[in-house]
Amino acid sequence: MSDAGYDHEPVERRWQEAWDDADAYRTSDDVDEPTYVLGMYPYPSGKLHMGHVRNYTITDAYARYRRMCGDEVLHPMGWDAFGLPAENAAKDRDTNPRDWTFDCIETMREQMHAMGFGYDWDREIATCTPEYYQWNQWLFSRFHDEGLVERRDADVNWCPECETVLADEQVEGEAELCWRCETPVEQRELEQWFLKITEYADELLEAIDDLEGWPNSVRQMQRNWIGRQYGTELDFEIDGHGAVTAFTTRVDTIFGATFFALAPDHPISEELAAADDDVRHFIEHEADPDGDEPNGVETDLTATNPVTGEEIPVYVADFVLSDVGTGALMAVPGHDERDHAFATKMDEDIVPVIAPEPDDWDGETVPDAPDVSEQAFTDDGVLVNSDEYSGLESESARERLTEDVESAAHAAQYQLRDWGISRQRYWGTPIPVVHCHDDCGSVVVPDEELPVELPEFINTTGNPLDAAEEWKETRCPECGGTATRETDTMDTFVDSSWYFLRYVSPDLEDAPFDAERANDWMPVDQYVGGIEHAVMHLLYSRFFTKVLADNEGLEHREPFTNLLAQGMVQLEGEKMSKSKGNVVSPQRIVEEYGADTARLFMMQAAQPERDFDWSEEGVRSTNAFLSRLKEMVESYTANEPDGADDAVASYVESEIDATIAIAGSEYDDLTFNRALRETQDLVGTLRSYADYTEPHAETYERGLSAVVRLLAPVAPHLAEELYEALGNDGFVVDAPWPTAEVDRDYVTKRRRLVENTREDVRDIVEVAGIEDPKAIDVVVAPEWKYDALELAIESDADNLIGELMQNSHIREQGDAAASYGQDLQAEREALSMTLGPDEEFAALESAAWLIEREFDAPVSVVRAEAVDESVLKNAEPGRPAIEIED
RNA sequence: GCGAGGGUAGCCAAGCGGUCAACGGCGGCGGACUCAAGAUCCGCUCUCGUAGGAGUUCGUGGGUUCGAUUCCCUCCCCUCGCACCA
Numbered sequence: 001m002s003d004a005g006y007d008h009e010p011v012e013r014r015w016q017e018a019w020d021d022a023d024a025y026r027t028s029d030d031v032d033e034p035t036y037v038l039g040m041y042p043y044p045s046g047k048l049h050m051g052h053v054r055n056y057t058i059t060d061a062y063a064r065y066r067r068m069c070g071d072e073v074l075h076p077m078g079w080d081a082f083g084l085p086a087e088n089a090a091k092d093r094d095t096n097p098r099d100w101t102f103d104c105i106e107t108m109r110e111q112m113h114a115m116g117f118g119y120d121w122d123r124e125i126a127t128c129t130p131e132y133y134q135w136n137q138w139l140f141s142r143f144h145d146e147g148l149v150e151r152r153d154a155d156v157n158w159c160p161e162c163e164t165v166l167a168d169e170q171v172e173g174e175a176e177l178c179w180r181c182e183t184p185v186e187q188r189e190l191e192q193w194f195l196k197i198t199e200y201a202d203e204l205l206e207a208i209d210d211l212e213g214w215p216n217s218v219r220q221m222q223r224n225w226i227g228r229q230y231g232t233e234l235d236f237e238i239d240g241h242g243a244v245t246a247f248t249t250r251v252d253t254i255f256g257a258t259f260f261a262l263a264p265d266h267p268i269s270e271e272l273a274a275a276d277d278d279v280r281h282f283i284e285h286e287a288d289p290d291g292d293e294p295n296g297v298e299t300d301l302t303a304t305n306p307v308t309g310e311e312i313p314v315y316v317a318d319f320v321l322s323d324v325g326t327g328a329l330m331a332v333p334g335h336d337e338r339d340h341a342f343a344t345k346m347d348e349d350i351v352p353v354i355a356p357e358p359d360d361w362d363g364e365t366v367p368d369a370p371d372v373s374e375q376a377f378t379d380d381g382v383l384v385n386s387d388e389y390s391g392l393e394s395e396s397a398r399e400r401l402t403e404d405v406e407s408a409a410h411a412a413q414y415q416l417r418d419w420g421i422s423r424q425r426y427w428g429t430p431i432p433v434v435h436c437h438d439d440c441g442s443v444v445v446p447d448e449e450l451p452v453e454l455p456e457f458i459n460t461t462g463n464p465l466d467a468a469e470e471w472k473e474t475r476c477p478e479c480g481g482t483a484t485r486e487t488d489t490m491d492t493f494v495d496s497s498w499y500f501l502r503y504v505s506p507d508l509e510d511a512p513f514d515a516e517r518a519n520d521w522m523p524v525d526q527y528v529g530g531i532e533h534a535v536m537h538l539l540y541s542r543f544f545t546k547v548l549a550d551n552e553g554l555e556h557r558e559p560f561t562n563l564l565a566q567g568m569v570q571l572e573g574e575k576m577s578k579s580k581g582n583v584v585s586p587q588r589i590v591e592e593y594g595a596d597t598a599r600l601f602m603m604q605a606a607q608p609e610r611d612f613d614w615s616e617e618g619v620r621s622t623n624a625f626l627s628r629l630k631e632m633v634e635s636y637t638a639n640e641p642d643g644a645d646d647a648v649a650s651y652v653e654s655e656i657d658a659t660i661a662i663a664g665s666e667y668d669d670l671t672f673n674r675a676l677r678e679t680q681d682l683v684g685t686l687r688s689y690a691d692y693t694e695p696h697a698e699t700y701e702r703g704l705s706a707v708v709r710l711l712a713p714v715a716p717h718l719a720e721e722l723y724e725a726l727g728n729d730g731f732v733v734d735a736p737w738p739t740a741e742v743d744r745d746y747v748t749k750r751r752r753l754v755e756n757t758r759e760d761v762r763d764i765v766e767v768a769g770i771e772d773p774k775a776i777d778v779v780v781a782p783e784w785k786y787d788a789l790e791l792a793i794e795s796d797a798d799n800l801i802g803e804l805m806q807n808s809h810i811r812e813q814g815d816a817a818a819s820y821g822q823d824l825q826a827e828r829e830a831l832s833m834t835l836g837p838d839e840e841f842a843a844l845e846s847a848a849w850l851i852e853r854e855f856d857a858p859v860s861v862v863r864a865e866a867v868d869e870s871v872l873k874n875a876e877p878g879r880p881a882i883e884i885e886d
Numbered sequence: 887g888c889g890a891g892g893g894u895a896g897c898c899a900a901g902c903g904g905u906c907a908a909c910g911g912c913g914g915c916g917g918a919c920u921c922a923a924g925a926u927c928c929g930c931u932c933u934c935g936u937a938g939g940a941g942u943u944c945g946u947g948g949g950u951u952c953g954a955u956u957c958c959c960u961c962c963c964c965u966c967g968c969a970c971c972a
Binding site for chain 1: 887888889890891898899900904905909910911912925926927928929930935936937938939951952953966967968969970971972
């Protein structure tokens with residue numbers, strides 16, 4: 001046989017056309033509760049890469065599997081079509097983002113088609129069309145109605161290269177680089193539009209616990225990102241400036257607060273800077289919030305500790321961040337490492353007020369204070385030097401103090417910030433707002449004037465919308481006077497926060513989605529995509545879903561029931577990337593080996609969530625596997641065999657059942673690699689069968705038919721071809737998933753028996769140096785041993801042998817019974833039930849051909865009654881005696 | 887530093903209380919087929935062993951258990967995420 005491979009091109013083309021002609025992947029609007037399988041829609045960058053291929057092969061295989069199981073399936077595809085690269089590409093190529101984007105979409109759609117992905121293209125969406133983005137605008141308006149939109153000055157991350165604002169999530173690493181172009185990010189203050197995701201922080205956090213179909217890593221990343229912390233807010237009086245609120249998680253340490261610190265951009269700091277040169281100098285020249293060193297400057301002010309009444313110095317310090325807590329903190333150098341470092345530097349007092357709880361603590365005695373001069377003690381413990389609170393544990397002291405101090409209240413802090421959606425770019429959804437030249441301020445464009453369409457692209461350095469003078473000029477919807485359009489567009493994560501709802505009713509003209517159908521069809525049952533979206537996209541989508549549930553009649557509060565974060569496709573352990581030049585082009589693979597090979601190779605290479613290495617060798621062997629399978633089916637149909645329904649056939653029959661049972665449950669778990677391994681093993685069994693003897697046609701065909709259907713989700717084109725060759729009408733896409741009644745426990749035991757027996761024979765032949773076995777007897781243990789085993793497992797008697805001997809049919813065995821009883825006693829705790837004697841006999845009988853074939857000697861499987869005593873002593877349940885004649 | 891996930895035979899990689907010396911793949915070795923090579927098929931691949939045996943293994947050191955690769959603790963190392971977070 002050669003490895004030249006089959007001619008995949010006509011096969012794949014033929015079935016792609018057939019599916020198109022039959023509209024095979026259309027999901028009708030009137031189906032009830034389809035299984036919704038979704039891959040994260042791609043940014044149309046030009047060509048599919050291996051990551052896409054893997055992502056969409058996973059969803060496609062799962063969608064096809066569920067469909068064959070009888071589900072209605074919704075499996076749509078669309079385009080995350082807005083975004084900066086299109087703008088850059090348009091400039092480079094002297095075209096415009098729209099044309100460039102649609103070119104890319106066309107190319108990628110064709111590539112997806114060539115991969116054989118079964119999408120309902122009638123539901124295709126592209127976010128850059130007014131038909132789509134008008135609903136971004138409409139939703140913006142609804143969010144606005146609900147008070148979830150805010151315009152405010154904000155310090156923003158500004159990428160000078162992209163000339164745009166970046167979300168915190170789009171700024172990468174310590175060096176703060178732009179996620180797209182890796183330019184160092186700068187800070188700017190701009191008026192920005194925000195969506196108030198923080199209003200949903202608690203629910204977004206708490207509901208994570210119930211997302212059981214999500215990977216823990218993603219759940220944890222979201223928890224960290226939201227970063228809720230409980231503590232206490234309380235006021236420190238600063239003369240001349242009134243009460244200043246500080247947030248602390250350790251109010252129990254308040255007796256140790258020896259100074260107070262303000263962020264450089266805290267309002268009081270800014271006030272001080274106006275009058276105090278030192279402070280101004282510090283803020284303008286020395287403060288370095290990114291540095292490791294805590295820097296600060298002492299002010300003339302003092303703050304009053306609300307508990308002790310003590311006056312403590314006030315600093316302006318750069319390690320205090322205005323967006324953490326309240327931007328003001330009480331510093332407790334004895335119990336906080338950073339405060340400790342700063343106090344040491346500034347020579348402030350360091351007072352211990354918490355002692356480690358002594359091991360034998362009675363709960364009352366006030367322990368000795370620890371030495372904190374060199375190092376802060378940061379754990380909870382027992383309060384010391386704290387007046388009437390001394391002797392309390394940290395936990396209860398926090399409660400008491402929060403209650404006792406007048407200005408104190410429990411408070412929660414979040415790391416999550418409101419979502420700044422403004423982008424100073426062209427290729428995005430225009431924020432539907434006009435700025436009135438009179439007194440109406442910023443006015444949201446009324447629904448009936450939506451969409452606010454993008455004007456023609458203008459090639460300019462800044463924001464092309466700023467340059468679109470005619471477009472900018474408009475009228476105020478409120479007073480009718482002159483007004484200017486908002487020139488910011490929306491972050492593209494707005495588009496992707498609800499696109500999964502649009503697929504439900506992609507052409508709906510009066511709402512973003514059909515609420516009734518969405519309530520039937522949502523949530524997405526299986527969502528698949530890259531781990532890079534663990535926080536942003538997945539958190540924003542959850543946020544949108546909750547807002548829509550609260551205000552637009554959506555009956556689901558979470559968009560994605562099960563989430564799979566697929567692993568990377570690597571080359572020699574490294575992520576494939578254009579910049580490294582280590583990419584394998586899917587196009588080339590499809591041309592050379594075909595889509596089925598590419599898909600099958602990827603799905604069998606590893607579990608979907610794991611990274612794996614691309615291997616040309618692996619691709620070739622996958623291709624060879626498909627070729628051989630094709631030949632097998634063809635030679636079967638060309639010349640139907642005429643073998644008997646004998647023991648060998650029954651072995652094959654039970655292997656078919658086993659494979660079906662295992663592969664099915666592996667498909668359920670999306671562990672395609674295991675399902676496919678089983679399937680390939682069955683192909684091996686079928687081939688051995690046909691090599692060994694003239695197969696029983698019905699059995700052999702059942703096996704081939706099972707293999708074809710088990711492969712159909714992953715290698716759909718060839719599966720169609722072979723399904724047809726086997727004489728079936730209709731598509732394999734619509735074929736019923738094969739079924740078999742076996743339990744995996746039984747299969748495991750049977751396979752283990754057969755495998756162990758074969759290995760034992762090999763061992764004996766090898767160790768005994770038998771050159772050429774003449775005959776092999778495999779002797780099943782006598783029935784009484786199975787009974788004894790069962791008794792031994794059930795019994796809890798101390799004297800097992802005594803118990804066994806109470807059974808006359810065992811006692812009758814005399815020494816043999818005593819001896820086996822001793823064996824059982826020795827392994828008492830580890831015993832487990834094997835197959836019964838008849839099942840073992842049948843299993844061995846049907847597998848005997850494998851041994852015959854291997855050793856080229858006749859094998860007889862015999863029952864215990866047929867042999868004599870001396871042979872039987874080696875036979876046990878699960879382990880037949882073996883006699884080899886040489 | 888905090889959090890999550892990992893460390894298994896030459897390599898990749900399953901298993902997650904007992905048929906585990908540990909699935910599977912790659913690489914290597916031997917055999918069949920072939921004039922030969924390739925492909926394919928059948929074995930072997932921790933050590934010792936002339937009838938299925940024995941011994942030492944699953945990052946380190948402890949512990950729980952009749953029994954641990956599997957459970958608990960200590961430490962070391964890797965990967966990812968977050969981090970001057972009050």
